[in-house]
Amino acid sequence: MCSKDSEKKLKICHVITRMIVGGAQENTLYSVIGHLRHGHEAVLLTGPSPGREGKLLAHVDSSGVETVELPSLVRRLDPVNDLKAYFALKRFFRERRFDVVHTHCSKAGILGRLAARAAGVPVVVHTVHGQAFHPYEKPWKNALYKFAERLAARRSDRIFAVAQAMIDQCVEAGIAPRDRYRVVYSGMDTALFAGAKPEPALRDTLGIPPEARVIVTVARLFQQKGYEYVIPAAAKVIAEFPDTHLLIVGDGPMREQLDAEIAALGLTGHFHFAGLVAPDQVHRYLALADLLWHLSLHEGLPRSVVQALATGIPAIGFRLDGTPEVVIDGETGYCAAPESVEEVAEATRKLWLDPDGARKMGENGRKLVLEKFRWETMVDILEREYRELLEHVSR
DSSP states (O other): OOHHHHTOOOEEEEEESOOBSSHHHHHHHHHHHHHHHTTOEEEEEEOOOOSTTOBGGGTSOOTTOEEEEOTTOOSSOOHHHHHHHHHHHHHHHHHHTOSEEEEESHHHHHHHHHHHHHTTOSEEEEEESSOSSOTTSOHHHHHHHHHHHHHHHTTOSEEEESSHHHHHHHHHTTSSOGGGEEEOOOOBOHHHHHTOOOOHHHHHHHTOOTTOEEEEEESOSSTTSSHHHHHHHHHHHHHHOTTEEEEEEBOOTTHHHHHHHHHHTTOGGGEEEEESOOGGGHHHHHTTOSEEEEOOSSOSSOHHHHHHHHHTOOEEEESSTTGGGTSOBTTTEEEEOTTOHHHHHHHHHHHHHOHHHHHHHHHHHHHHHTTTTBHHHHHHHHHHHHHHHHHHHHO
């Protein structure tokens, strides 16, 4: 591409189903903000964001970001609304004449890619943040999701993934050939976490004793986020190390159920719920912890693990999806077999008995993630990919 073309400002639309407080949503917002800072025209198109997971745009500074909400773009399977959303997306893309449409997550990814290609958008790309199909889903749903993903992949010029594991799973499922994919790690403000310091006043507000050892989780209180393993694993650890406390960062429909299960075990005094925390405040809570547990059964590459490592604390997670790409066993934490409460408890025991080793793992993790997961790095990579694809189309 000649110099003049390489300096051309682009018209980019990012499409995501909902803008709740979550990793995929932060990734998408950072992408739009990065494009705007580089002088491009960038639009964020999203569906409604109901529920207790919170609205990301209400918690962060998104001034200057053009946001378009499409009421028919909903997360659940809804044939009538899905058809409305498809035609609305196609009309919007035609009217705005974007150079690039970049979709995120499953529903927006399928409808958005089909509509963008039908509207004649020159470059259509997608990011896989986590699979719609996975071993814990019903077989008929997995079959439907795979069919839809294959259909949408044929309309994609490039498919990005937040972890190599996502690419391997897609290729194995026959979604698209391997050369269609690229790993682009999900960006975040790693410096914010690296500079976080413990705040005694915040610890006191949460009711965590000064001498307690703290395990933190950062995840919505939602099915498949691993809380069915967090509570029994905590019970095992607390039985041996009574000074262990759990800090739960997040909110969701499981809150009352979790409260009841914790109370039944007599552990209410060992659990501290921070509730929904704004993304630019999460570092303050991680800085209070000695260890992060991420026991989700369905993830792309866990953002909370990267944030914990950037803060300088080790992590324990299940050995699935992209987790082993950041939880390097024995170096930045420990990986446990999926659903194994015993292995989680034993790995925690190792860390509690070796505080110097735990600190070293935290240091190793910080070195691993600081540069690789900067949101500015992510945006630079995306824009290079857009330009290469546009150059290919122009030929």
